[in-house]
Structure formats: C-alpha cells, structure tokens
Amino acid sequence: MKTKLYIYFFIIIFFTNIKSSNEKNDFEWAIVGGGPAGLITIGVLNDLGVDLSQIAWIDPFFNVGRLGEYYQNVPGNTSNKYFVRLIESCKLFKEVNTQSIQYLYTLPPEEFQELKVIVQPLQDITDYVKPKVNSIVGTMDYLDFYDNKWHLGINQKIISSKHVVLATGSKPKTLDYEINDTIPLDYALDRNLLHQMVKPWDKIAVIGGSHSAVLIMKFLSETNVAKIVNFYKNPITYAVDMGSWILNNTYGLKGVAAIWAKEILEGPNPPKNIFRYYNNEENKRLYLKECNKIVFAIGYEKNQLPNMTINGNDIDITFNEETGVIGPRIFGIGIAFPGSYLDPVGNKEQLVGLNSFMKYAQSVIPNWIKKDKNSRAIAEAQRKIFEQFESLFEIYAL
Secondary structure, three states: OHHHHHHHHHHHHHHHHHHHHHOOEEEEEEEEOOOOHHOOOOHHHHOOOOHHHEEEEEEOOOOHHHHHHOOOOOOEEEEEHHHHHOOOHHHHHOOOOOOOHHHHHHHOOOOEEEEEHHHHHHHHHHHHHHHHHHEEOEEEEEEEEOEEEEEEOOHHHHHHHEEEEOOOOEOOOOOOOOOEEEHHHHOOOOOHHHHOOOOOOOEEEEOOOOHHHHHHHHHOOOOOOOOEEEEEEEOOEOOOEOOOEOOOOOEEEEEHHHHHHHHHHHHOOOOEEEEEEEOHHHHHHHHHHOOEEEEEOOOOEEOOOOOOEEEEEOOOOOOOOOOOOEEEOOEEEOOOOOOEEEOOOEEEEOOHHHHHHHHHHHHHHHHHOOOOOOHHHHHHHHHHHHHHHOOOOOOOOO
8 A cells, every 4th residue: 555655656746847847947038027017028029029938927916016006096197098009009918808998998088097097907918918928926036147048036946038128116215204104105195095094183294296296295185184294306397298299298297186286286275284395404304393294205216136147246237228228138127227318308308107118118129139230239238338247258239
C-alpha cells in the first residue's frame, strides 16, 4: 500500500514539474503596471504588429490602477467625447463591446462625468486583454540586465524580456506639517468618503491650488465644516478650449471644478468658511495652528521601484521625456513617466491624463520597436544615459 502511495506521489510531482517547466518565462515585451498606461501600451504595441503572446503583463490586481481603486466617484476633468476617442484609439480596444462601453456612447459628448464612466470600460478591456497576453499577478521585486535581456523577479520567480515598459504609477505627495490628523488625498477626492471623515467643528487645512484642491474645497464647503483654510502657491487658472488645442491643459481647471471656482469660490459671494492664503512661512505660522485636520493636494510622486541593475551593478533611473527611454530597451510611460510638449504659445505642458497617455504612447512606441539601426533619437538617448556602463553591455539600436 505504501509503495502505491509513493508511486502516486512521485507521479504528481513529475507532472507538476512538467507543467511548471512548460510555463512561458521569456518574452519580447514585459509591461509592468495594470493601470491605464500599461493597458494603452499593450493596445499600441498590438496596433504596431506585436504578437500579444509575446507580451508579459504584470500587476498585483489588474483593477485599472489607482484610478480604478480610488477615483471612480471623482468628477472628471475630461469630457465624454475624449473618453470615447480613447476607446476608439486602438484596434484591440474596439474589439470589446460591453454594456459599460455602450453606455459611454449614450452620454452627451461635451459633458463631464464621474470617472466611473471610463473606469468600467477600461476594466472590461483589461479583462478582455488579460487572457490574450501572459498576465502575471504579482509585484516586481528587482530588474537586472544581463545576457542581452532584462530579468524581472516576480513572486520569487524570474522572467526575462527583451524590452521592459514601466507603467508603474504614482501616489499622492505629502509634506511634513505639524498636524497629525491627515485625510489621505485618495479619500478626500471621494465626496461621500470625505463627508464621513469630517465633523461640523473641524477646521481643515487644504494644501494646494489646482484641480484636486479646488474639488476638495467644494466638497468640504458642502459639509458646513467650521473652517477651510487653503494654502496655495499659484493663483487659480482655467483651461481654455482653443479649438484644436487647450490652453493651460495640465493645471487649468476643467469641468465641475472650473464651474464651482468661477461661480462660487471666485464669485461675488464666496463661502464664508473658506479662507485662502499664499503658502509661505509667515502665513503658515499665523493660520495653520488653527487647523486640526489637513489634506495635501499637491500632486503625485512615482511609486517606489526596486533597484535596477546591469550585471548586478546598481544604476539610477533616468527618464528621457522626449523619447520615453530609461535605459537599454527599458522605457517609461504614464503618470510616473509623463512626456511633455510645448503648446502653440510656448507653454510647456505635461502629457498627463488618459488621452495624453495615448497620444504619448502613439508618438514614442513606434521608435521603441523600430528595427532601423539609424534610429538616432533612441540610440543617442541610451548612449548618454548609460555611457558609464558601456563596458558592461552593448547598446543596440532598437
């Protein structure tokens, strides 16, 4: 009887090892990050002829990133027509026809909705794409370049890939102010959650002066809290539709935030419980001590990445925003690695936002996969970033 059990046990181990050994672990492309930027990258790569079976897609959740986890109830600053345009930008996206996508097409094109109207379509597209690529549920622990490939440590296993795209996202910035009770930005941007976190007697400091800060002041004013003290660095600006382009596109207010700021905050009868001060040391000394809670709405910073090494030697990540190049066949995209452009009047704007990610992806990814060895922009960017490591590896024109 024992002999039969041992035989059965070894058969199980044998076939388990066969299954494990047959798992694909070598790819042409590894996309790290399951948010919008990662999904967009896969869509554009597919449009350019990359076989989906050659793509590894890595994320711990595949829930449309921070956008899907926290921001579904946030009023968007993008009108519905641009969400539709995003869905229509890639062949792969257009293959999906779910109820949420059909609903998006019924919305008035010029109106602004809560972000759930685009999050659910992106989730549906994610669910459609995952089985077509090699989706890996997990977190990247390290990156090392050797044998002319990148090697990624994920879930105590290693996969290799010729190219890597970091679409790893960002988190809200905070500062060290002398108020212990901080309301996280992710929660403050959800009106219902914010209302649950404040009391009528609260005096709340809001740090920041752009879209998020204005939305939070609006939400707080609707709760009738005792006092809202806003510390800002720059005056409120508004995005202006110039027809073929948008003035103040990155930091200018749009949608609900713009309407409320114009009509209420900067209108003839602003809320009596809102006080706004320039954010300098004197004003902080005078007015911050009145507050018992604080919200930081001052932008985002990159999510922490593991060390990136070449043949085991640590290197710093340097991002070229014109080309998207970080190193030899490793690239960045999304809110952690945004591109930039000059608008028609010479203002430098960052390419942040869903449609901006798509615009950037469609402009740089063709160069990432280009076989022409005279692709000077990519080769030169790589050479400058890693010239100190040229003795360790050969830089190839992509």
